[in-house]
Amino acid sequence: MELSRLTEKGQMTIPIRIRKKIGLKTGDVLDLRIEGDHIIMRKIRPKADPYLTCVEESLSEWYSAEDEEAWDGL
Known part of the structure; x- marks a missing residue:
């Protein structure tokens, strides 16, 4: 358990x-849904x-x- x-x-x-x-990375999109008293989270894998x-x-x-550091906070 984490x-x-x-x-x-x-x-x-x-x-x-x-x-x-x-394989989660910065910028990845996650799908969140509720099932009973659980939160289900999954990585969205866009079609190429x-x-x-x-x-x-x-x-x-x-x-x-x-680049990311330079643009951070703008």
């Missing part, structure tokens, strides 16, 4: 063991659009940790 504490803003950290097991995949690969030169 535990996580809810913050005042309703945020929580997903433990690293769980993130690694299902060949055009968008090509565009994304061509823009990778503009995506880096430094």
Whole structure:
């Protein structure tokens, strides 16, 4: 069992063991649903659009940790 504490803003950290097991990364989208008194969370795996995949690969030169840091908070 993994535990996580809810913050005042309703945020929580997903433990690293769980993130690694299902391959969660920053920016991934999660589907949340309620079943009884349980919250079910699953990673959304978008269908690959060949055009968008090509565009994304061509823009990778503009995506880096430094870029994310520079734009953080804007």
